[in-house]
Amino acid sequence: GFYTAQHLVKVSDVSVLPSPRFEPSGLGNANPQGPDWCHTFSPVDIYERLPVPFGLVRFGVAPDHPEVKNVINTFTQTAQHARCSFHGNVRVGKDVTVEELQEAYHAVVLSYGAEGNRTMGVPGEDLAGVYSAKDFVGWYNGLPRNSELRPDLSCETAVILGQGNVALDVARILLSPVDILKKTDITQHALDALAESSVRRVLIVGRRGPLQVACTIKELREMVNLPGTRPEMEASEFEGIAETLKSLARPRKRLTELLLKAAIETPGEEELERRNRAERAWGFRFLRKPLEVLPSTDLIRAAGIRLAVNRLEGDGEGVRAVATGEVEDVECGLVISSIGYKSLLIDPAVPFDTRKAIIPNTMGRVQQTAGLYCSGWVKRGPTGVIATTMNDSFDTARTLLQDIGKGTLDVSTVKPGSQGVSALLEKRGVKPVSFSDWEKIDSEETRRGEIKGKPREKMLDVGEMLQVARA
Secondary structure, eight states: HHHHHHHHHHHTTTEEEEEEOOTTTEEOOOOOTOOOSSSOOOOOEEOSSSOOOOOOOOOOSOOOTTTTTGGHHHHHHTTTTTTEEBSOOOOTTBBBHHHHHHHSSSSSEEEOOOEEEEEOOOOTTTTTTTHHHHHHHHHTTTGGGGTTTOOOOOSEEEEEESSSSHHHHHHHHHHSSSHHHTTTTTOOOHHHHTTTTOOOOEEEOSOOOOGGSSSSSHHHHHTTTTEEEEEEOOGGGGGGGGGGGSSSSHHHHHHHHHHHHHTSOOHHHHHHHHHHHOSSEEEEOOOOEEEEEEEOSSSSBEEEEEEEEEEEEGGGGEEEEEEEEEEEEEEOOEEEOOOOOEEOOOOOTSSOOOTTOOOOEEEEEEEEOOOOOEEEEHOSSSOSOOHHHHHHHHHHHHHHHHHHHTTTTTOOOOOTTTTHHHHHHHHTTTOOOOOOHHHHHHHHHHHHHHTTSOOOOOOHHHHHHHHTTTT
């Protein structure tokens, strides 16, 4: 949403286009002057369910990646732009419908991401001790809906299903020294739980092989160099991998070389000494697919996981995992599923592809719905890194602007914009949070963090956020 708004207000500073009204999910905007050609757009209005902005930058990016969160500075500039307004604490689809937004704005952009979980679909998935990575990340990052998760970290071995960057984030947080984490913006309740954690070994399980691992080299390097830990992997799973290096594209080659170095190369004297001192361990397990989470004797908690052993068929992009019929049981008391997120339907008036879990669209134009657009994960699925989402959102903004320029997006009628929406919300007892209100929350979180030597201590309760915002 912020990236889409950023492009719209940036272009509006230099463009000569009709004055429309937008809303990125929504991005909203209205212009009482109609379609006269002018040098500026009307404002872009950003609606957000929570009282706090920035979405996954606040609630998804790992606390030990502060450099990634620097994009908040750019988003703040966008929110403070003369033609951009933030309206937090507004639930699109509940407090105001998408149809009502379309009546108020010439264009509505849905950018609400993917808050659903892809399930494993195996017996035992509902046992205590089994969590989705989305909820676990929300727990340590302060997402209000996950603040009561209280994961049981009393076991020695944790199994993470999935081998993407989120899986490695979770593994790193589970194994990082608390002295490192306590200097980040990780929530205090998560820090306290991790300080008492008994987890000493994390297995990161994937259904395919080393050449298909989905993480990036940055996240893998962080695991390899994580203080107090050592890699533990099965050398047999890397047979023949070194011989393929010459044929790999450079990014995959560098990633595979680092993986091989950690897994099977004899470490130097200094590295060997570091590993020998390590009290915690991590490792990838390849060619494994979950069949069942095994219960404890009282049938309440997870006590292990049964994995199907796979083999690979095909080559290149067409390689696929096929079960061999062999199975393997791993004892563990914590299972975290990191096999993907999925978008959910926000409003019955919005077209939605339930199979792909996206809004059907063409270059960001929602199919068969004039004036409705989408960007980010709800547009293409939960893939890629932040830069991927940035470029995707810019593309949607460009599509929208092209439609105005070609006249296919009708901006000839007068639209009330945020004034119309504000009147609806007032009738319904909903009080939006402005960006200056958010800055009060931001200031208080920063103050609380300074007391503890942290960048901030996030508020976990929406009611408390609203109380501070309205003080």
